Amino acid sequence: MNNASDCNAAGTSDPRAADISDVGVSFESRDNARRVMAVLTGTDIMELLDSPATPALLVSDTDDQVVWVNESYERLSGWSLAEIRGLHPKEFLHGPQTNTADAASLLNQSRSGNTVSGRIVNYRPDGSPFHVSVESFPLIDPGGRVIGRISVQTDVSAEHYYETQWSREHQLLQAISRIQSEFILTGDDQESFRELLDDLVTLADSDAGLVGAIRRNADETSDFQVLCFRRSGSAESADVTLGPAVETSPIHQRLSELCRRVMQSGTAVRFDRETTGQRSGPDTAERQHGVETSAENGMGIPITADGQLVAVAGLSRSGAPFQSEEADFLQPLLDTIGRFTVARRRAAERRRI
Numbered sequence: 001m002n003n004a005s006d007c008n009a010a011g012t013s014d015p016r017a018a019d020i021s022d023v024g025v026s027f028e029s030r031d032n033a034r035r036v037m038a039v040l041t042g043t044d045i046m047e048l049l050d051s052p053a054t055p056a057l058l059v060s061d062t063d064d065q066v067v068w069v070n071e072s073y074e075r076l077s078g079w080s081l082a083e084i085r086g087l088h089p090k091e092f093l094h095g096p097q098t099n100t101a102d103a104a105s106l107l108n109q110s111r112s113g114n115t116v117s118g119r120i121v122n123y124r125p126d127g128s129p130f131h132v133s134v135e136s137f138p139l140i141d142p143g144g145r146v147i148g149r150i151s152v153q154t155d156v157s158a159e160h161y162y163e164t165q166w167s168r169e170h171q172l173l174q175a176i177s178r179i180q181s182e183f184i185l186t187g188d189d190q191e192s193f194r195e196l197l198d199d200l201v202t203l204a205d206s207d208a209g210l211v212g213a214i215r216r217n218a219d220e221t222s223d224f225q226v227l228c229f230r231r232s233g234s235a236e237s238a239d240v241t242l243g244p245a246v247e248t249s250p251i252h253q254r255l256s257e258l259c260r261r262v263m264q265s266g267t268a269v270r271f272d273r274e275t276t277g278q279r280s281g282p283d284t285a286e287r288q289h290g291v292e293t294s295a296e297n298g299m300g301i302p303i304t305a306d307g308q309l310v311a312v313a314g315l316s317r318s319g320a321p322f323q324s325e326e327a328d329f330l331q332p333l334l335d336t337i338g339r340f341t342v343a344r345r346r347a348a349e350r351r352r353i
Contacts, residue, residue, distance in 0.1 A: 056132075056153040059139065064088050064107055067148060076132075076155055078124035095123035096319070110136040113146050119156065131160040168203060172329070175199035176336050183340040189213075193227045196337050197313070201232045203333075204299070204326055206315040208232060210255040213311045213341075214263060224259055224312065255314035258300035262312045266304075268327040272297035297321040301330060305338035310345075 056073035060066055066084045074080050077093070084092050094100065098121045109116040117135040124130065132153045139148040178199070182192045193211045201209040212226045229252065254271070261269045299322040303311040313334065315322070 056155075058089075058151045058153065059148060060089070060151070061148040062111075062146070064149075073153065076130070076153065077122065078126065083125075093122040095121070095127070095129060097121040097129050098123070106134060106136065110138070110149050113138045119160075130155055131157045168329070171199075171203055172333060175203065175333050179333065179337050179340070183337075183344065189341065189344060190227050192337060192340070193311070194230075196333070197228050197230050199333060200313055200315060200330060201230055203330060204315050204317075204322070206232055206317050208251055208255070208316045210252070210259065210314040211311065212259060214309050224256070224263060226256075229255075251316055254298055255300075255316055258298050259312040259314045262300035262302050262314075263309065266302055266309055268302065268324070269300040270297070270322055270324075272321050299327060301327050301334055303334045303338040303341070305335075305342035308342070310338055310341045 054070060054072055056076040057070045058066065058073055059068040065086050065088055066081075069077075069079075069081050069084070079092060090100070090103065094103065102118060103120055106116055106118045106120070115135065115137050117133070119131060119133050121129050121131055133156045134151050134153050136149050136151040138146045139150055141147045175196075178195055179192060182195050186192070193213075197209045197211045200206065200211075208229070208231045210226065210229045212224050215223045215225055258269060258271060261271075296316075296318045298314060298316040301313045301315070302309050303313060
């Protein structure tokens with residue numbers, strides 16, 4: 001057996017075998033291919049490719065349509081060959097978290113006949129995402145023509161999770177340091193809250209956020225003073241002005257309601273579309289002010305110091321609901337600004353005495 005084209009799947013009972021017969025894999029050199037195939041002498045290639053020890057493999061033609069996948073791929077992705085044969089990967093694998101630009105770049109590079117690699121988020125039939133490392137090789141027929149590609153896919157979801165956790169923890173420490181510097185260097189509470197809101201929106205992957213301070217009136221009732229409101233991913237990076245149109249928008253109303261619940265309970269509060277039972281669409285005024293969505297779910301977090309509620313942060317998200325662990329993760333940042341807020345107020349009180 002001199003090269004991959006010498007090995008075919010004749011005689012195998014696997015109905016998928018005929019789809020990749022007489023196909024060679026382009027390795028670094030023909031000598032490398034001969035050495036690899038020499039090890040496989042006497043072994044049925046299809047049995048090898050479908051072995052549980054073999055990585056997930058997907059074979060496609062020059063139009064990027066699925067020709068064949070092995071059982072490891074079916075286990076990894078949840079998609080069977082019968083479901084996806086003849087489909088383009090984007091027709092069944094892509095979802096909300098898939099970076100379509102990266103996926104298109106991988107395909108375009110592979111069409112050049114080169115070996116390419118990268119990472120991408122794919123989706124199973126049940127809608128659950130998984131992160132894969134993809135390495136794509138050209139497939140060559142006995143005449144030396146590129147007739148398709150074979151991609152080796154490895155599940156790196158766990159690796160991605162730990163990388164993301166490390167990155168978020170690093171971001172959290174940077175945010176705490178930035179808040180401390182802001183309070184010490186500027187003496188501006190509102191600027192510090194703006195910095196806090198930026199960090200909260202980023203760290204919580206939130207669509208919008210609202211931060212306000214609690215003012216205690218003489219009759220000991222609480223009043224919520226909005227300090228800043230910010231949209232994530234908007235064309236401009238500046239804070240949205242709290243004009244009448246924005247104040248009456250669904251997303252602002254939801255966040256304000258959430259913050260008032262936090263004021264009453266003193267604890268983190270969550271809401272979602274199911275529990276609120278309503279969802280309003282954007283009106284013209286909202287679109288003009290850059291507020292184009294109502295919150296599907298949100299999280300209100302108290303900012304306390306010395307056991308007293310000094311401010312509230314409200315975060316909204318469209319999509320996956322907030323979890324209680326996210327509030328726990330953000331707590332050190334909230335504690336930091338809470339301590340500085342109380343220290344600033346006490347210093348102001350001493351100056352008035």
